[in-house]
Amino acid sequence: MLLIKSRKQLKDHLSPLKKNGSLGLVPTMGALHIGHASLVERAVKENSSVVVSIFVNPTQFNNTEDLDNYPQTLTADIEILEKISDQIIVFAPNIQEMYTEKVVSDTYDFDGLDKVMEGAFREGHFNGVGTIVEALLNLVQPNKAYFGEKDYQQLQIIRKLAEIRNIPVEIIGCPIVREANGLAFSSRNERLSKKIRNEASFIYKTLITAKKKFGTKSATHVIEWASQQFKEHPDLELEYIQIAQADTLEPIINKHQDKKYRAFIAVYAEGVRLIDNIALN
Known part of the structure; x- marks a missing residue:
C-alpha cells in the first residue's frame, strides 16, 4: 500500500503506470465503509492500477457543523483498503495541496442537473x-472513475462534467450497497443511535412501495x-421526495413508457441528513 500526500509525487508515480494498462480512480472523502469497498473492489478487478483519493472537500459543505463533524479516519481507511489489495495507491492530500490558492469552488453550467433536489x-x-x-x-x-449510485444526482453531474470539460474518462456508476435493514450505507449512519438507525430502514421500505405504486399510479399520487x-414517523423528517427522469433529472410531469424514472428522497434523522433513491422502471 502506497500513501501519497502531494500532487507532484502522485503525478510522478503514475506516469510510468499509465503506459502499462488501465488506471482506475475512486474518489472518496474517507470514513470508508462497505459501500466504498464495493467501488474499490470493482476498480481493482477492471484496472491494472487503482488510485483511491481521500479528501474531505470543504467547498461542498453548506453546513459548517456538518463539515466539522465529518469523520476523518485515515488509518482505519487504509486498513480497509489493504484488505482489498496491497497494490492500491492512496492519495490523501491536505487542503493546501488541493486548493493551491483560495479555498473556493469554480462555477459550472451543469445544464440544470444541479438546480433540482440536492441542488x-x-x-x-x-x-x-x-x-x-x-x-x-x-x-x-484515469481510464475509468467509479461513483456510487446512492449519490445518483452527483453521478449524473460528474458525467456532465466530463462531457463539458472534454475529459477522456469512463464514468462508472455502481449499485447502492445497503445495510441488512435496507438503509443505504453512509458514513453518516455512524452518527445515528441504534434505535433511529433501525427506524431509518423505513426510508428504503417507502421507496420499494413507491416503486410498486408507480406501476399503476401517477407520480403525484405516489409522492403524496x-x-x-412520513407523518407517522416523527423521528424521520422528510425534506423532499421527488420523481424525475433518470437521465435529465427533470421532475416528472407526464409518465412516458419510453423514459426511465427514479425516485429521490432526503430525510433528517437526529439531525443527520440521509439520502437515497431507486429506479422505478
Whole structure:
C-alpha cells in the first residue's frame, strides 16, 4: 500500500503506470465503509492500477457543523483498503495541496442537473463537487472513475462534467450497497443511535412501495402517498421526495413508457441528513 500526500509525487508515480494498462480512480472523502469497498473492489478487478483519493472537500459543505463533524479516519481507511489489495495507491492530500490558492469552488453550467433536489437545498454544493472531481480527474487521468449510485444526482453531474470539460474518462456508476435493514450505507449512519438507525430502514421500505405504486399510479399520487407516510414517523423528517427522469433529472410531469424514472428522497434523522433513491422502471 502506497500513501501519497502531494500532487507532484502522485503525478510522478503514475506516469510510468499509465503506459502499462488501465488506471482506475475512486474518489472518496474517507470514513470508508462497505459501500466504498464495493467501488474499490470493482476498480481493482477492471484496472491494472487503482488510485483511491481521500479528501474531505470543504467547498461542498453548506453546513459548517456538518463539515466539522465529518469523520476523518485515515488509518482505519487504509486498513480497509489493504484488505482489498496491497497494490492500491492512496492519495490523501491536505487542503493546501488541493486548493493551491483560495479555498473556493469554480462555477459550472451543469445544464440544470444541479438546480433540482440536492441542488435546490444545498446551494453551491455541486460547484464544490465539480471543482475537486475535475482536479482529481485531470491529475490522475484515469481510464475509468467509479461513483456510487446512492449519490445518483452527483453521478449524473460528474458525467456532465466530463462531457463539458472534454475529459477522456469512463464514468462508472455502481449499485447502492445497503445495510441488512435496507438503509443505504453512509458514513453518516455512524452518527445515528441504534434505535433511529433501525427506524431509518423505513426510508428504503417507502421507496420499494413507491416503486410498486408507480406501476399503476401517477407520480403525484405516489409522492403524496409517500409524504403522508412520513407523518407517522416523527423521528424521520422528510425534506423532499421527488420523481424525475433518470437521465435529465427533470421532475416528472407526464409518465412516458419510453423514459426511465427514479425516485429521490432526503430525510433528517437526529439531525443527520440521509439520502437515497431507486429506479422505478
